[in-house]
Amino acid sequence: MEFKIIMPRIRRELYNKEICACSIFGAMNRDGERFTGAGVMKAIANMHVRGNGLGGGFAAYGIYPQYKDYYAFHLMFTGHNLQAKLSAKKELDAFLCQNFDVVYDEEIPHGDEATVSDPPLVWRYFVLPNKQGEDAKLSDEDYIVGKVMVVNTKIENAYVFSSGKNMGCFKGVGYPEDIGEYFMLDKLYRAHTWTVHGRFPTNTQAWWGGAHPFSLLDTTVVHNGEVSSYGTNRWYLEMYGYACTLQTDTEVIAYAADLLMRRQKLPIDIVAKILAPPIWNAIDQMNEKEKKLLTTLRMVYAPLLMNGPFAVIIGQTGKMIGLTDRIRLRPITAATRGEMFYISSEEASIRLISPQLDRVWTPNGGEPVVGELNSMRKV
Amino acid sequence: MARAVLSESSLEVKQDNQNIEGLEIDATDLGTKELNDQLRDLMLSGAKKVSIRNVCGQRYIGTRLYTPEHLEMEIEIFGTPGNDLAAFLYGHKITVHGNAQDGVGNTMDAGKVVVEGRAGDVLGFSMRGGEIYVRDNCGYRTALHMKEYEGKRPVLVVGGRSQDFLGEYMAGGIVIVLDLQDLAHEANFIGTGMHGGVIYLRGSVKQSQVGGQVDISPIDEFNREVLDQYVSRFLERFPEIGKSKEEILRSQFVRLTPKSKRPYGNLYAY
Numbered sequence: 001m002e003f004k005i006i007m008p009r010i011r012r013e014l015y016n017k018e019i020c021a022c023s024i025f026g027a028m029n030r031d032g033e034r035f036t037g038a039g040v041m042k043a044i045a046n047m048h049v050r051g052n053g054l055g056g057g058f059a060a061y062g063i064y065p066q067y068k069d070y071y072a073f074h075l076m077f078t079g080h081n082l083q084a085k086l087s088a089k090k091e092l093d094a095f096l097c098q099n100f101d102v103v104y105d106e107e108i109p110h111g112d113e114a115t116v117s118d119p120p121l122v123w124r125y126f127v128l129p130n131k132q133g134e135d136a137k138l139s140d141e142d143y144i145v146g147k148v149m150v151v152n153t154k155i156e157n158a159y160v161f162s163s164g165k166n167m168g169c170f171k172g173v174g175y176p177e178d179i180g181e182y183f184m185l186d187k188l189y190r191a192h193t194w195t196v197h198g199r200f201p202t203n204t205q206a207w208w209g210g211a212h213p214f215s216l217l218d219t220t221v222v223h224n225g226e227v228s229s230y231g232t233n234r235w236y237l238e239m240y241g242y243a244c245t246l247q248t249d250t251e252v253i254a255y256a257a258d259l260l261m262r263r264q265k266l267p268i269d270i271v272a273k274i275l276a277p278p279i280w281n282a283i284d285q286m287n288e289k290e291k292k293l294l295t296t297l298r299m300v301y302a303p304l305l306m307n308g309p310f311a312v313i314i315g316q317t318g319k320m321i322g323l324t325d326r327i328r329l330r331p332i333t334a335a336t337r338g339e340m341f342y343i344s345s346e347e348a349s350i351r352l353i354s355p356q357l358d359r360v361w362t363p364n365g366g367e368p369v370v371g372e373l374n375s376m377r378k379v
Numbered sequence: 380m381a382r383a384v385l386s387e388s389s390l391e392v393k394q395d396n397q398n399i400e401g402l403e404i405d406a407t408d409l410g411t412k413e414l415n416d417q418l419r420d421l422m423l424s425g426a427k428k429v430s431i432r433n434v435c436g437q438r439y440i441g442t443r444l445y446t447p448e449h450l451e452m453e454i455e456i457f458g459t460p461g462n463d464l465a466a467f468l469y470g471h472k473i474t475v476h477g478n479a480q481d482g483v484g485n486t487m488d489a490g491k492v493v494v495e496g497r498a499g500d501v502l503g504f505s506m507r508g509g510e511i512y513v514r515d516n517c518g519y520r521t522a523l524h525m526k527e528y529e530g531k532r533p534v535l536v537v538g539g540r541s542q543d544f545l546g547e548y549m550a551g552g553i554v555i556v557l558d559l560q561d562l563a564h565e566a567n568f569i570g571t572g573m574h575g576g577v578i579y580l581r582g583s584v585k586q587s588q589v590g591g592q593v594d595i596s597p598i599d600e601f602n603r604e605v606l607d608q609y610v611s612r613f614l615e616r617f618p619e620i621g622k623s624k625e626e627i628l629r630s631q632f633v634r635l636t637p638k639s640k641r642p643y644g645n646l647y648a649y
Binding site for chain 1: 411434435436438458459460461462478480481497499500516518519542543544567568587
């Protein structure tokens with residue numbers, strides 16, 4: 001698949017090195033009660049020093065109950081002026097009308113543009129697939145994934161950054177608490193699960209599409225760390241039709257999760273062993289059955305091993321999963337309080353919004369912690 | 380060098396306030412720098428004991444408290460202190476009424492830290508003196524590159540268990556992990572690259588859990604005295620544990636020491 005990455009080279013400015021890392025945070029009400037983004041914004045702001053203002057974002061589950069049966073596309077149209085953004089939108093609108101039934105669309109409400117740097121035009125569309133010809137054989141999800149890839153690779157300056165049902169991502173360049181305020185997440189939305197990210201980009205330039213979360217359908221990923229196997233992962237995923245266009249390593253984790261969990265229907269315990277497999281020494285210590293399973297997984301899915309340090313929160317409808325690399329080179333703390341389930345880079349952020357906790361622990365490297373909705377009734 | 384610079388600008392110490400006690404800082408909405416500024420000001424004005432309330436993620440608490448006069452202070456923390464608590468600590472006593480995050484005692488030089496809860500990753504990283512007592516568990520890479528030199532010998536006692544890479548590249552000091560709940564040590568890569576110091580584990584550990592450079596041996600009379608001393612100090616700080624020293628010391632212990640003080644000697648000598 002051929003596509004062009006446009007990355008204007010600007011004069012490099014040296015900045016004072018600060019000791020930072022990304023911050024991740026997630027909160028889930030396992031009873032499905034929905035709450036505003038105010039709490040998670042406060043929590044991520046408490047880890048302000050981990051980021052450097054070059055990216056922040058949120059994934060929110062359960063925010064569009066009135067449109068819950070439609071796929072909610074969040075689009076960003078970039079460009080140097082409004083004209084360029086509108087022309088990208090025009091092209092996208094034509095593409096959507098050909099391939100989907102759009103039931104409603106609007107600009108995503110936001111605050112004063114002066115408070116953030118270089119915001120794109122951000123629009124949402126609620127759509128149903130309108131499958132024609134050969135495409136009629138595809139499942140709705142495969143159809144959506146295919147079309148998202150077409151938009152992201154073929155339509156200049158238009159990016160789908162959220163495409164699930166009854167959920168949505170909000171992201172941009174800035175500190176996460178500022179991005180939350182820009183999209184008014186503390187006022188306009190109520191979700192049963194929120195994941196948040198504060199970014200300290202290490203390898204690529206900061207831009208709105210490169211902020212976390214990364215998502216495809218209802219799978220979202222926020223990530224602290226680096227995927228040094230990005231190249232291998234990316235080529236492998238391209239064989240399955242996933243095009244990495246957003247210039248950030250985390251993108252491959254989102255697509256790997258979609259491939260393994262949605263298309264291949266593997267349970268998270270197995271997926272964790274693919275993304276963060278035990279090292280060979282540890283496999284040698286296992287019993288024959290486990291040894292066979294782990295050896296097979298490592299051979300079949302070698303190109304999906306995520307090498308390098310990482311801690312991620314993977315969100316899906318009804319699920320919030322925390323996972324680190326196998327030797328936990330990035331921090332993760334999990335906690336519960338009643339029906340609330342939290343995952344964070346630092347415990348203090350959890351305590352800030354929930355001073356009393358029933359249980360706090362730091363999961364072992366490579367072992368997923370999973371929060372699941374007890375009931376979908378109220379969602 | 381850093382010390383020389385600090386001693387030049389040595390601030391005046393008010394001798395008449397030697398006994399100020401019961402001072403309190405409310406850390407609500409205070410940043411890392413503001414909180415540590417206040418702590419330093421209080422110490423320089425002669426405070427001997429300070430409580431900090433509502434701590435929530437502020438880092439480096441206790442770090443900037445070096446004075447050429449070796450002023451010492453007791454600091455009580457209520458809340459959750461941020462990363463690198465007691466980094467470079469120089470002779471103070473810090474008590475955390477709750478859990479601590481990553482990097483407690485990073486390159487700590489002297490003093491005492493007591494955590495009435497759990498500690499995160501890299502606890503006691505590069506520690507070179509003083510004592511740390513953690514009531515519950517600790518995370519990955521505890522005592523990473525802990526070291527000792529002549530009279531300076533750091534001590535770390537953990538009441539619960541450690542996760543992987545305990546004592547990685549350890550070069551000195553004493554680490555005691557008590558596993559008081561008898562859950563058995565599950566950590567792997569214990570003592571990988573270890574070339575100094577000693578780790579005592581209550582219970583036992585498999586050869587496959589420790590690094591190739593590590594000897595596992597039973598404890599002798601001398602080791603028992605060491606354990607006796609530090610387990611007593613540990614229990615003094617956490618009476619809520621409700622176990623007697625005798626009961627703990629009766630259990631089996633293993634001692635992990637490096638096979639060689641220069642494991643890479645052949646690699647780099649030419």
